[in-house]
Amino acid sequence: MWTDPPVVCQWQEPRNLWTSNYINDYKFNEDKLTVQFRTGVLWPIGIATLRYGNMPYQGWDMKPDPEGKGVIITVTGVCITVTWLCIGNKVQLKWIANATTSALKEHFNKPYNVKRMVQLYSLKIMREAACDFFPDFDAHNQIEATCPKEWVMERHNYHAMAFLSRAYNFQWSRWNVGAGNRSIVMQIREAVDKQREAKFQLLQVTPQRATILKCMELSQEFSAEPIVGLQFYPDLFTLNMSYGSVDARRTSFNMKYRLVETVFDLLQELKVCSYS
Structure with missing residues (x-):
């Protein structure tokens, strides 16, 4: 769910960091979601994006679930809107609006414990989809x-x-x-x-x-x-x-x-x- 063109970078082992110094002729095709570039070194290649590209929130809403005994929380980011449903001690990812890809659809309506979802699943699932809605303390x-x-x-x-x-x-x-x-x-x-x-x-x-x-x-x-x-x-x-x-x-x-x-x-x- 790229909100901005992704950045191609390479892992520089001697300095123990990611760098884009050797990436040239970068081209991003938004329609096909493909990236083309040239590089002068054969180091491990990664794709990076702004972690908080969907923030600050443009709006949020919390209300009782009219069809059950839960609570619906909807958060609107810069590009997408995410809806969660809290029922008992579980929370479900209900919907992602305005998404450009089908990422995270396989996790819809699956019950997760909140802390486990944030600490494990969101770190892996939502950040891999470039859709991080859980800001750190800083x-x-x-x-x-x-x-x-x-x-x-x-x-x-x-x-x-x-x-x-x-x-x-x-x-x-x-x-x-x-x-x-x-x-x-x-x-x-x-x-x-x-x-x-x-x-x-x-x-x-x-x-x-x-x-x-x-x-x-x-x-x-x-x-x-x-x-x-x-x-x-x-x-x-x-x-x-x-x-x-x-x-x-x-x-x-x-x-x-x-x-x-x-x-x-x-x-x-x-x-x-x-x-x-």
């Missing part, structure tokens, strides 16, 4: 237009989102990157009533509190002013306990522990708040 040094969030706050927020994942629909916000590293901004709406769809509201989470904002996603300017009458809530979970509907509170209390941890683990690996 990925912000290699990706432009990102704002790494304070890790304790971000991790705590992912846990709260996981608890509420069957009751709410969460989406990215264009205000998040400019909010700074001590503030997470996203869109939120209740998703317990399938007959009546609620409107998205802006949610701001800081190390001190969680707030529903007065401004909207399409507002001309961002304002951190909360809606009228909103009380103090230290995090997203406690906000739901008072501000959420009875059905939303009941759904979050009935969440299965395995599903909560699966959603949390996947969010923690994707780091959607820091890279969108």
Whole structure:
């Protein structure tokens, strides 16, 4: 799934590194997905690409699975969109949209443990397909237009989102990157009533509190002013306990522990708040 023309390189044993110094007359045929080049030395040849070529995320969405008891997480990269389904303590790769090849299709709908998928399968499967959506701790040094969030706050927020994942629909916000590293901004709406769809509201989470904002996603300017009458809530979970509907509170209390941890683990690996 090349987002940019691949780079042909060779392994230089004396220096113990990959180099493209001896690659000449390089030609890449995008239609046939073939590469032509000349080289002056017969060293081992490899094809390289930018590891984070699909990042930063252009958007993400998390919502309850309308046809089951799972949670659907969709992440849109620069070129492709990947959808996962979390069920119990397993996660399935459901779909890859806008892919230029059929890579990874054989792994669709196969249940994987999140940590094992990330540590073993994603390292091998997704990176070999040039489709890495699991940034390392220092990925912000290699990706432009990102704002790494304070890790304790971000991790705590992912846990709260996981608890509420069957009751709410969460989406990215264009205000998040400019909010700074001590503030997470996203869109939120209740998703317990399938007959009546609620409107998205802006949610701001800081190390001190969680707030529903007065401004909207399409507002001309961002304002951190909360809606009228909103009380103090230290995090997203406690906000739901008072501000959420009875059905939303009941759904979050009935969440299965395995599903909560699966959603949390996947969010923690994707780091959607820091890279969108």
